Amino acid sequence: MFRKKNTAGVDSDAIREILDEKKTKMKLSLKACAHCTLCAESCFLFMGRDKDPKYMPSYKFINSIGVLYKNKGNVDKLDLGEIRDIVWERCVLCTRCYCPMGIDIPEMIALARRVCRSQGVYPRYDQE
Amino acid sequence: MELSNILSGTCVYDFVRGPLVWISFIIFILGTIFQVFRLLSLTRVEETVKLKSGPGSFLPKRSEKEKTDWGLRARLSIFGVNPFLIVVTTLFHVLLVIMPIFVLGHNILLDNAFGISLFAFPEKTADVLTQIVIICAMIFLYRRLFVDRVKAITDWKDYLFLLLAAAPFITGYFAFHQTFSEHYRLIITLHILSGELMLMAIPFTKFIHMFYLVIIRLTVKSEYSLGQGDRVW
Ligand code: SF4
Ligand code: SF4
Numbered sequence: 622m623f624r625k626k627n628t629a630g631v632d633s634d635a636i637r638e639i640l641d642e643k644k645t646k647m648k649l650s651l652k653a654c655a656h657c658t659l660c661a662e663s664c665f666l667f668m669g670r671d672k673d674p675k676y677m678p679s680y681k682f683i684n685s686i687g688v689l690y691k692n693k694g695n696v697d698k699l700d701l702g703e704i705r706d707i708v709w710e711r712c713v714l715c716t717r718c719y720c721p722m723g724i725d726i727p728e729m730i731a732l733a734r735r736v737c738r739s740q741g742v743y744p745r746y747d748q749e
Numbered sequence: 750m751e752l753s754n755i756l757s758g759t760c761v762y763d764f765v766r767g768p769l770v771w772i773s774f775i776i777f778i779l780g781t782i783f784q785v786f787r788l789l790s791l792t793r794v795e796e797t798v799k800l801k802s803g804p805g806s807f808l809p810k811r812s813e814k815e816k817t818d819w820g821l822r823a824r825l826s827i828f829g830v831n832p833f834l835i836v837v838t839t840l841f842h843v844l845l846v847i848m849p850i851f852v853l854g855h856n857i858l859l860d861n862a863f864g865i866s867l868f869a870f871p872e873k874t875a876d877v878l879t880q881i882v883i884i885c886a887m888i889f890l891y892r893r894l895f896v897d898r899v900k901a902i903t904d905w906k907d908y909l910f911l912l913l914a915a916a917p918f919i920t921g922y923f924a925f926h927q928t929f930s931e932h933y934r935l936i937i938t939l940h941i942l943s944g945e946l947m948l949m950a951i952p953f954t955k956f957i958h959m960f961y962l963v964i965i966r967l968t969v970k971s972e973y974s975l976g977q978g979d980r981v982w
Contacts, residue, residue: 646791646982652954653961656902657838662830674901683902719973721827722958723965725982 626697631740636694639736644690647732650724651687654679660726663719666711678718678726681707685733694736701742708733709744756938765941773945780952781960788964792980795970841885844878845914849944851875852921872925879922886915910955916943 640647660678661667667676674680685704689696696704708730716727737743755761828835849855853869860866870878889911892899920940923929929936950956968978 645787649788649791649957649961653958655955655958656899656904656907657834658896658898658902659827659831659834661898672898674898677898677901680898680902719827721966722962723969723971723973724961725971728982 626695626700628695628697631697631701633694633696635739636689636696636736639732639739640689640694643728643732646725647686647729648690650729651683651690653722654683654720654724655722657721660718660720660724663717664712665715665717666713676711678712678720681712682726682729682733686729686736689733689736698740698742701737701740704733705737705742705744708737753932753935756935756942762934762938765938765945769945770941773948777948777951780949784952784957784960785964788960789968792965792969792982794979795981837885837888840881841889844882844885848875848878848882849917876922876925879918879925882918883915883922886911886918906955910950913943913947913950914956916940917947 656679658677658679661672661674664676664678667673667678670676685707688700688704692700712730714727714730714734718726720726734743823829851868851870852875853872856866856869869875890908893903893907893911894900917940920936920943924933924936924940927933947956951959966973966975966978968974968980970978970981
C-alpha cells in the first residue's frame with residue numbers, strides 16, 4: 622500500500638475527469654456502506670468460490686472504485702492491474718447484488734471498469 | 750492534570766450539558782436537512798414506460814402465495830439468508846433510535862427544560878434494553894475481529910464508530926448502576942459527550958447509512974426498492 626507509485630503511462634487527469642462526473646453519488650455510496658457484509662450471499666460468484674471474501678460485492682467496490690477515489694486518481698499500472706482483476710474477473714456485472722442500504726454496486730464496478738479502459742487496462746482475451 | 754480530571758471538571762461539565770447540547774442538536778438537524786436534500790437532488794423522477802408482456806411472457810410473476818404468506822416472504826428475503834444477523838441488527842438499530850427518546854432520565858430533563866415529557870420506559874425495562882444494545886454491539890465487535898468476511902472490509906473507522914454508537918449505552922449503564930460511583934460525574938460527562946458526538950456525526954460520517962437506506966430504498970426505482978419509488982439516479 623505504501624510502495625512508491627510509478628505513474629508512468631497513466632493519465633491521472635483523465636482518470637480524475639471520469640471520477641468527478643459521479644463524485645457525489647459515489648462518495649456518498651462509499652460512505653454509506655456500513656461494511657456489514659450482508660451483500661455477500663447475493664453474489665453467485667461469492668457463493669461459487671467457497672464464500673471467499675474477495676468475491677464479496679462490497680470487497681470488490683471498496684478495492685476498486687474505493688481505491689480510485691481514495692487516491693484521487695493517482696494510481697499506477699500495478700494498481701490498475703489489480704483493479705482490473707477485481708472488476709472483470711471477480712464480477713460479471715450481472716446486477717443481482719442486494720444491499721440493504723440500496724447501494725448501486727454494479728454502477729460502482731462499471732465506473733471502475735471505465736476508468737481502467739480509459740487507461741488501456743482491460744482483459745485481452747485474444748492475447749491471454 | 751489527568752484527562753479524567755479535566756473531563757469531570759466543572760467547566761467541561763457545564764459546557765457539555767449546556768451549550769454543547771444545543772450545538773449538537775443544531776448541527777444534527779441542519780446536517781440532516783442538507784444531506785436529505787443532497788440525496789434527493791442526486792435522483793430525479795422519471796416516467797415509467799409500462800411495457801406489455803408479449804405472448805409467452807417469461808417475466809416471473811409473484812404467485813399469490815408469495816404475496817400473502819409472510820413466513821415465505823421472510824424466508825425469501827435477506828432474513829432467510831442471515832436470520833441471526835438480521836435480528837441482531839434490527840434490535841440494535843431500533844433501540845439505538847428509540848432508547849434515548851424514551852428513557853426516564855431524559856424525559857425528566859425534557860420536562861425541566863420545556864415542561865413536556867413523553868412516554869418513558871420503566872427503569873427496569875430500560876435497563877434490560879440497554880443491556881441488549883450492548884450485547885448487540887459486542888456481537889458486531891466479535892464479527893469485525895474474528896469473522897473473515899467482515900475482517901476483510903473492516904477499517905479503523907468501523908471500530909471508532911461502533912464505539913461511538915455503543916458509548917452512550919455503556920456509560921448510561923454505568924451511570925444507572927452507579928458502577929464507578931466515585932467517578933459518577935466523569936461517567937455522566939462521558940455519557941452526554943458521547944451522545945452529542947454521535948448526534949453530530951450522524952449526517953457526516955458512515956452513520957449516514959441511516960438516511961441513505963430510508964431515502965434511496967423508498968424513492969429509487971429498483972428491483973429491491975421498498976414500495977413504489979419513481980425516481981432514478
Ligand atoms: S454494500 Fe451494502 S450490504 Fe454490502 S457491506 Fe456495504 S452496506 Fe453492507
Ligand atoms: S454484479 Fe458482480 S458483484 Fe454483483 S452479483 Fe453480479 S457478479 Fe456479483
